[in-house]
Amino acid sequence: MTRKRIVTARINGKEHEFLCAPRQTLLEVLRDVLGLTGTKEGCSNGNCGACTVLLDGRAVDSCLVLAVETEGCRVDTIEGLAATDRLHPLQQAFLEGAALQCGICTPGFLMSAKALLDRNDDPSEEEIRFALAGNLCRCTGYDKIVRAVQATVATTAAGASQGACE
Amino acid sequence: MTTIVNGNELAQSQADAATRPAYKVIGTRPIRHDGVDKVTGRAKYGADVQLTGLLYGATVRSPHAHARIVSIEASQALALPGVRAVITRDDFVDPKHRVEELGEGAVDIAHLSRNVMAREKALYRGHVIAAVAADDVHIAEEAARLVRVEYEPLPPVLSVLDAMRDDAPILLPDLRTQSIAGQRGDKPTNIAKHFRYEKGDVAAGFKRAKIVVERTFDTATVHQGYIEPHNATALWNADGHVTVWTSTQGAFAARDQLGNLLNLPISRIKVVPMEIGGGFGGKIAVYLEPLAAMLSRKSGRPVKLVMDRTSVFEATGPTPASHIRVKIGADADGRITAAEAWLAYEAGAFPGSPINPGCMCVFACYDVPNGRVDGYDVVVNKPRTNAYRAPGATNAAMAAETVIDEICRELGIDPLEFRAKNAAREGTRRVDGPVYSRIGMAETVEAVRNSDHWKTKLEGPHRGRGVASGFWFNAGLQSSATATVSADGRVALVEGSTDIGGSRTGIAMQLAETLGIAAEDVTPTVGDTDGVGYTDVTGGSRVTYATGWAAYEAGQDIKRQLIQRAGLLWDVDPAMVNYEGGCLYGPGDKRITFRELAAKLAKTGGPVIGRGTSTHNKPGGAFATHVVDVDVDPETGKVTIVRYTAAQDVGTAIHPSYVEGQVQGGVVQGIGWALNEEYVYDADGRMRNASFLDYRMPTCFDVPMIEPLLIEVPNPDHPFGVRGVGEVPIVPPPAAIANAIHQAVGVRMRQLPMSPPRLLHEILAAESGNLSPEH
Numbered sequence: 001m002t003r004k005r006i007v008t009a010r011i012n013g014k015e016h017e018f019l020c021a022p023r024q025t026l027l028e029v030l031r032d033v034l035g036l037t038g039t040k041e042g043c044s045n046g047n048c049g050a051c052t053v054l055l056d057g058r059a060v061d062s063c064l065v066l067a068v069e070t071e072g073c074r075v076d077t078i079e080g081l082a083a084t085d086r087l088h089p090l091q092q093a094f095l096e097g098a099a100l101q102c103g104i105c106t107p108g109f110l111m112s113a114k115a116l117l118d119r120n121d122d123p124s125e126e127e128i129r130f131a132l133a134g135n136l137c138r139c140t141g142y143d144k145i146v147r148a149v150q151a152t153v154a155t156t157a158a159g160a161s162q163g164a165c166e
Numbered sequence: 167m168t169t170i171v172n173g174n175e176l177a178q179s180q181a182d183a184a185t186r187p188a189y190k191v192i193g194t195r196p197i198r199h200d201g202v203d204k205v206t207g208r209a210k211y212g213a214d215v216q217l218t219g220l221l222y223g224a225t226v227r228s229p230h231a232h233a234r235i236v237s238i239e240a241s242q243a244l245a246l247p248g249v250r251a252v253i254t255r256d257d258f259v260d261p262k263h264r265v266e267e268l269g270e271g272a273v274d275i276a277h278l279s280r281n282v283m284a285r286e287k288a289l290y291r292g293h294v295i296a297a298v299a300a301d302d303v304h305i306a307e308e309a310a311r312l313v314r315v316e317y318e319p320l321p322p323v324l325s326v327l328d329a330m331r332d333d334a335p336i337l338l339p340d341l342r343t344q345s346i347a348g349q350r351g352d353k354p355t356n357i358a359k360h361f362r363y364e365k366g367d368v369a370a371g372f373k374r375a376k377i378v379v380e381r382t383f384d385t386a387t388v389h390q391g392y393i394e395p396h397n398a399t400a401l402w403n404a405d406g407h408v409t410v411w412t413s414t415q416g417a418f419a420a421r422d423q424l425g426n427l428l429n430l431p432i433s434r435i436k437v438v439p440m441e442i443g444g445g446f447g448g449k450i451a452v453y454l455e456p457l458a459a460m461l462s463r464k465s466g467r468p469v470k471l472v473m474d475r476t477s478v479f480e481a482t483g484p485t486p487a488s489h490i491r492v493k494i495g496a497d498a499d500g501r502i503t504a505a506e507a508w509l510a511y512e513a514g515a516f517p518g519s520p521i522n523p524g525c526m527c528v529f530a531c532y533d534v535p536n537g538r539v540d541g542y543d544v545v546v547n548k549p550r551t552n553a554y555r556a557p558g559a560t561n562a563a564m565a566a567e568t569v570i571d572e573i574c575r576e577l578g579i580d581p582l583e584f585r586a587k588n589a590a591r592e593g594t595r596r597v598d599g600p601v602y603s604r605i606g607m608a609e610t611v612e613a614v615r616n617s618d619h620w621k622t623k624l625e626g627p628h629r630g631r632g633v634a635s636g637f638w639f640n641a642g643l644q645s646s647a648t649a650t651v652s653a654d655g656r657v658a659l660v661e662g663s664t665d666i667g668g669s670r671t672g673i674a675m676q677l678a679e680t681l682g683i684a685a686e687d688v689t690p691t692v693g694d695t696d697g698v699g700y701t702d703v704t705g706g707s708r709v710t711y712a713t714g715w716a717a718y719e720a721g722q723d724i725k726r727q728l729i730q731r732a733g734l735l736w737d738v739d740p741a742m743v744n745y746e747g748g749c750l751y752g753p754g755d756k757r758i759t760f761r762e763l764a765a766k767l768a769k770t771g772g773p774v775i776g777r778g779t780s781t782h783n784k785p786g787g788a789f790a791t792h793v794v795d796v797d798v799d800p801e802t803g804k805v806t807i808v809r810y811t812a813a814q815d816v817g818t819a820i821h822p823s824y825v826e827g828q829v830q831g832g833v834v835q836g837i838g839w840a841l842n843e844e845y846v847y848d849a850d851g852r853m854r855n856a857s858f859l860d861y862r863m864p865t866c867f868d869v870p871m872i873e874p875l876l877i878e879v880p881n882p883d884h885p886f887g888v889r890g891v892g893e894v895p896i897v898p899p900p901a902a903i904a905n906a907i908h909q910a911v912g913v914r915m916r917q918l919p920m921s922p923p924r925l926l927h928e929i930l931a932a933e934s935g936n937l938s939p940e941h
Binding site for chain 1: 195197198200201202204205206207208209210211213214216304390391392393394395441442443444445446472474475666667668821823824826827830831832833834835857858859863864865866867868869871872
């Protein structure tokens with residue numbers, strides 16, 4: 001067995017020190033070591049997007065990142081999206097627009113959508129669909145997900161999409 | 167935009183709408199009760215279960231599609247540090263053949279047991295040979311690789327027509343064909359069952375026809391594609407009680423299967439249904455649950471198993487590939503005179519494909535005066551198929567609805583006119599026997615005809631528009647609910663239907679409507695098998711109908727008890743007390759609200775608990791008519807969906823957003839089935855595309871907005887007019903798209919999926935004049 005390493009990363013705005021084996025993915029460490037089970041596993045080979053988190057602000061499949069690679073990085077997960085006292089506008093829009101059915105893909109979609117809105121506060125439908133194409137949903141047919149992102153854009157003033165992640 | 171037609175444009179539906187009561191809660195769009203947990207990552211799904219002393223499991227699976235298992239040697243695996251248990255076929259009892267209804271398909275327990283753990287033979291690639299439990303998942307996976315299995319490979323049978331040949335290799339030596347009149351064949355075979363349905367005089371009907379079109383079709387194996395892989399965590403306690411936390415469409419169905427497979431009384435098993443990340447019919451049969459339980463028994467520790475995506479594809483229950491022949495005759499006016507179908511569905515390694523519903527659905531949208539349908543359930547060396555959203559109906563509709571389109575072209579009749587003319591109505595007898603009650607097939611055709619989509623001209627080269635209709639039965643079965651009134655005037659609802667798409671809110675809304683309180687004042691919970699009464703699976707589009715009815719009964723029970731309490735409080739005869747709109751009224755101007763009375767329960771006799779069950783079995787059939795515009799790239803054969811409108815009779819839309827969601831989701835699954843999804847097998851029976859990269863489900867970049875037209879023709883046999891809505895939306899898309907492709911580029915597709923290489927092949931063949939005789 002390879003020896004475990006100590007890794008320090010800024011997870012949801014707080015510095016965390018954790019122990020992990022070199023072969024453990026960020027997904028496994030988030031779920032099994034840190035207890036952050038909001039990030040979901042759908043395929044473990046980067047095809048479904050259920051495990052999407054933000055790594056230094058960029059949406060990545062956490063199943064394709066080794067945990068040791070996150071040394072010194074910022075990692076934002078679904079658990080950090082809402083502020084203490086209120087949901088992120090995307091979360092609120094998903095609820096009001098019924099943009100989820102079974103809910104297993106929802107955390108990944110929210111993180112991908114956040115990454116999109118962080119860099120583009122007025123995306124077209126085409127840009128939304130392109131940005132979310134790495135996330136599979138089998139329940140909704142995507143209609144209400146795209147509309148929820150559009151609703152977020154429409155109802156949040158400039159700056160509101162910054163959210164509570166940091 | 168979504169339009170709720172509410173029957174406004176239709177005389178018959180106007181009558182229905184006029185009698186519809188004014189609802190306060192039903193038809194509104196409250197935020198679902200489990201919503202916040204699901205958008206914050208707090209909701210607990212099966213893979214999120216954590217227990218003290220938890221072990222992790224891994225499975226050993228057959229690399230062969232068909233092989234005799236000569237020997238299994240696990241000593242090396244057991245010697246690996248951290249390994250706590252290994253199980254093989256030696257750990258399972260051999261149950262006798264006994265068929266159990268699972269709610270959306272039946273299963274022979276002997277076959278189920280052999281599907282969960284291979285015995286003499288591996289019957290498909292991915293069939294479980296052994297399972298391991300260890301301190302962590304990496305050790306378990308390493309140990310699984312150390313289990314030595316000796317195989318003697320056998321020739322695989324990989325298509326339904328090959329399997330039906332007299333000289334085909336036999337999968338199950340004791341299988342005999344069960345034929346029409348219940349007779350059992352006398353020689354080994356791969357044909358498990360032959361169904362036949364007949365109505366009228368088919369030969370005379372075809373004789374009367376002006377046009378007869380007969381075509382054959384092949385459809386590929388497709389998977390439900392839920393994003394959450396199967397998982398199970400089990401604890402076999404020292405007192406012999408077993409608890410299983412799992413992702414299932416039916417906690418009770420899982421419990422009953424486990425009782426059979428583990429040879430335990432069901433009262434010793436508790437199944438705790440965790441939140442479930444999609445099912446669509448594929449999470450009814452058990453796979454990992456019995457393995458986790460046996461590993462726990464052997465190790466004395468709780469054990470968690472999570473399936474990898476490859477195994478989900480290779481070894482759970484996709485929906486069958488099929489070979490179908492359909493022949494339909496019509497007179498000069500475009501009235502169907504006779505119809506005939508021959509369907510053979512691949513059951514996979516064990517009998518039980520949805521061939522029977524396929525037979526019953528194939529002509530179900532129409533008033534067919536003379537009909538005959540033959541169906542065959544056939545085993546092949548692929549995973550044992552299971553239900554997938556309207557199981558069996560989509561394959562059949564692809565055939566029947568494209569033959570109808572050809573008839574319409576030949577006769578020069580508008581396809582909606584043809585469907586309106588031949589639509590099944592109240593009183594129509596289906597070919598397989600049943601007579602319809604009030605249904606909305608004709609209304610869905612009319613809604614499409616009146617839609618903006620249909621009225622907007624389609625322009626541009628290589629573009630085409632297609633329509634198709636579809637039917638699904640819906641199911642009733644058994645459901646239970648209890649509702650406890652709390653002192654603050656809210657109600658805690660416990661119901662037995664695992665919630666895949668927001669159903670707990672639809673059920674809570676029916677209780678709220680019954681009691682005259684707000685949807686937010688009901689807190690719904692999905693119970694485990696020790697916490698709520700028996701409830702059948704979340705399947706058959708039955709939950710909002712049946713479990714909603716159980717919640718309605720629980721509400722009625724609460725009302726009866728509150729009337730008693732008010733009588734006591736006011737010292738009047740309870741017969742003088744009325745309950746209306748969340749208020750109780752007594753003689754004079756006595757009045758007390760639900761909330762005020764709830765606060766007085768402790769002093770008027772203690773807690774009030776309502777209970778309700780439903781065994782009602784008239785869920786009302788579901789009908790849908792879809793219209794789609796496609797754009798075909800003639801250089802590549804790629805089809806782009808430009809616009810899609812889906813009209814459906816939804817009975818009463820309890821929570822319209824989630825009804826629209828069912829329609830939109832079903833349509834997009836149907837688009838995937840139509841254009842890309844298929845199991846690609848090599849000659850040895852290896853699936854070559856067992857990943858989400860290569861098994862190509864639609865992404866959000868592949869589809870447009872899906873416009874649902876909800877037509878409300880209330881089901882006369884439900885207190886709120888509910889009909890099942892979840893399954894039928896997947897039925898019309900492949901046929902509608904095939905019909906649109908024909909209009910766009912002039913070729914008829916009779917194979918699913920209509921993937922770019924297949925369509926390009928047909929386009930090139932048509933261009934070179936090398937048409938198959940059927941074109």
